[in-house]
Amino acid sequence: MATDSEPGQIVIPEGYTLHTENTARVLLPPENQAFLNPVQEFNRDLSVACIRTWSELLNEEKEAKWRRNQERRAKQAERGPKAKRVKTEDAAKAAAPVTENTQEIASENATESEVPQPAAGPSAKKQPEGAVVQYQPYKSVILEALSASGLRSIRYAKEVPLVKYVIANDLSHSAVEAMKRNVEINGLGGQDASNDEPSDKRTNGTAKPQLGKVRVSEADACALMYNHRADKSRVDVVDLDPYGTAAPFIDAAVQCVNDGGLLCVTCTDLAILATVNYPEKCFSNYGGVPVKAEYCHEAALRLVLHTLSTSASRYGRYIQPLLSLSIDFYVRVFVRVFTVPNEVKKALSKTSTYYVCSGCQAFYEQPLGRVIENVHQPSGNVNLHFKAHTGPPVPNKCLECNSPLHVAGPMWSGPIHDTAFVGKVLDHVEASSNSYGTSARMKGMLTVAKEELGRPFYFTPSRIAGAFHCVCPSLDELASALLNAGHEVSRSHASAGSIKTTASYADVYDIMRCWIKNHPVRTDKIAPNSPAIHLLSKEPKTEANFKHHPKSVTSSSKVKILRYQSNPTPYWGPGKKAGSGPAPASGKRKRGGGDDDE
Template sequence: MTVPASFVVPEGYTLHKENTSAILLPASNDAFLNPVQEFNRDLSVACIRTWGETMNAEKEKKWRQSLERRAKKGEGHKAKKAKTDGNTDTSTVTEPSTEAAPAEGPSEDTAKPQTQPEFRPHGFVILEALSATGLRSIRYANEIPSVKHVIANDLSPAAVEAMRRNVELNDLHEKEEAPAEGTEKPKVRPAKVKVNEGDACALMYNHRMERNRVDVVDLDPYGTAAPFIDAAVQCVNDGGLLCVTCTDMSVLATANYPEKCFSNYGGAPVKAEYCHEAALRLVLHTLATSAARYGRYIYPVLSLSIDFYVRLFVRVYTAPIDVKKVFSKTAVYYVCSGCQSFYEQPLGRMIENTTEKNGKVNANVHFKVQTGPSVSERCPECNSAMHVAGPMWSGSLHDKEFVSNVLSHVEANEDKYGTAARMKGMLTVAKEELDTPFYFTPSKVSSHFHCVCPSLDETASALLHAGHKISRSHACAGSLKTTATYADIHDIFRSWVKTHPVRMDKVSETSPTRVLLSKEAKIEANFKRHPDSVTPSSKVKLVRYQQNPTPNWGPGAKPSGKRKRNEDE
């Protein structure tokens, strides 16, 4: 969108431009919009576009299969009719016709070429429950070709007024167009962004009937999205996309407010260096259990911990058998307060039995309660106390194919995204991530051993030489995900300590470090560079982890009551 050169910015406002869109911001209220969230908006546009292409491809596949079934059914009907006609009595002599035979050449019916039906791409409806300035909704309408319209909602009258102003500025409002030739009645162009003033949950509950559901729901609140999740999982179409942001990381990623974390997300947080991945799993647990109440299940396609918030993209489906599987994808984790090793305790387990009868193989699935506990009350590694975290989601965080498609889209459209470099970096790391819970950093493990820290490459190589898989984690710079247990990781560091001795006079007699060092290494680690220690993301220069873009950056201050009153006046 290009703002006309003749456009004059009204007094008391500033013009903010982002990609294809421009909005007017009240000069007195800078909390209406956070420019740092441009990455969030860019990523959302790319993900929704990719999801839209995937969804249309799925719909086209079903449509073509339906055509084939109808064609086969028609052929079967014709064959049956021909067989019936062949059995009729043909002994009667037919008199020659006195009518003139038609001239040679194609008849009027046969002259017309048979047109094959074409698939019409589905137009999607997006609902943004908490729109504020409307910038996100405006960008969706401008940049996603398959969007039918966007519903932009906010409870604040001042925000709704700002949205209407910005929608009109971007020429996305309902508008009368010149009448077509030969007609006098003007044509009304429907609004591409429909502004609504009201409660977000009430609006979404009004769309929970199947015929009224929307295709994409975007929740981007100030703080937690917990109050809106129940309504959101009900109003999205089958196979639709749910986009969720939570900025309350002081609740999700610390142990300062465990009671608040439980009330919002139904689980206890993790007090360890991998707390940001645990935050993702806590939000996914909330989404999964909320959807399960209505016979629906979630399929995470991309889950990212970014700066001061988490951003998740999940598809929502209706299928009773998959709802049952949520039980076996939920776990409690025992986390050591000393060395931060963790032990997974799944809540349930799924048992699949296959039986063969009359040449047909039938699969029977049974669900059982898991046995436990998976560890004693003291850590097997350092003898420290174990803390309980969760329950939380223990399944996959990403869908590799979806992430790969988003990455390909961004690489092909770098000029369309202001944060393309960072998007490529984070998506590349997410694409490579192992499907295992949590990560560790060599520096943190070294602090537990009171030893010199091996480099990231040396640690990764030692794990690979020992037969384990490794990858980076998008959630923390300098981190590694691995298939190795913490016992295996500690063994590698015990081998490291042999050539890099620890000053035991600096280690307290009661320290967990003494327990860690008192054990003998079960393997002799090899720290020589392994060829697989260099991942594809490290071969090219990518912005994998964000540097501070502006001084004192962050989520910004929430508008005060005084500001709101001034706006209302």
């Protein structure tokens, strides 16, 4: 691979094409040896923004911890000789049992090495007494287990400031060759050892570590991640973006990421996650059964989060979802992983199965566990007791329409977004709109995710009206009625025209029955055994108020923003799996998208 003598100029070999995305440039071969889907630019833009925001958050946490340690050392220095005498007296008690307080101090000292310290060496010893010690920002190590062309890794290295280096891995030899070529043309390859940082233990131990900003590895993804599961060799970010399911890589990923680190996971197998065509395959991959309802795409997210949670729990770790999105033909989740055994116990109460009505699609939640808090009055300490949950929440048929119920799950039932984190990502995107090619859609999607309620599942007015065989109320009218009744409402990022609410389906159906009083339904046109007859046979328990509410979801913004994706090309989707044949001009089948929505 040769380059021009002029800086920034690249000689493009015959048959190759130069693809530019933001700050990165990659050469694509004529045959489909290293797969690249241009439609996934939104995925890559969103990943850069989330990793950048997370790295700044982690750096703030590291700095706060470093400053606490500095203050502790300063206090010890102020005590001077007195502290030394106390230390001598305490030495006689060295054989005594270790208390909880001493364990905490030992733990703090043990993890102090993780906090960035000033550069050590001869120059550090020559610092004048009383010199101010400056905090050195913490830089993260990113591992992309399935890199293909390397475009994503290159963008991470160039666009995330607090990155030490990126490990770009792939098992395919042709993909590795493409990555090396692309790393070189972006100026991120190896450098002379004298001008770079010392080698890091988190590189692949099977070969001599490379010293570039992007370090290419040719290895099995799981084997590579298992080689990084020791505490000192863990990485800070793991990105899994496979063709199809990420399930085979999750166990290795949750072990090799640092405490407080970030997992970025993509699954494109929505034919398994978001339909009931292959429940046995969904169970084998994700440990749960999918949902057959209009909210199946959110259920797909919750099945993936359930898999991450159960995999992490095996190793005394728990997940904190930061952002979970259903996008086009795939799902993408960003979660932090922490090692706190007591928090692992709470995962039971954040996992549920659901009974889903086959007629009106109402759902009934069955949590697997519950947490009981007992407060010790003299001390104020809170003791947690974990119990199995009572159930079932419903008999064998739907309480509303008398239709059969289907079981779905178990799946994650806790929040799928961290509102504070999403707000920080949104602020970053708004301040750096020119840095992302899909910034308009990012702002729209993040805006909806920030406002989205944490409770499971959503509905659309058209689907509810279809169950009653009545005229459909507008989004504003139904949302206003819910708000006027004292319930909370929001939109869902997963579907255009959707509503999430704290109200139960029984409350929503009561509002619909009030709506029908002013918009009568011709029951003579409905079959006697139809679920709609059961829905219409009940009288509303309260009077609904459809007057416009100021917090109605349809008036949340006066500015038109792109919340739901339009079809980017005539034929698009996950595309064809990388192979030796020629690459298709676009995805393999046409997929429906959302619309430009206010």
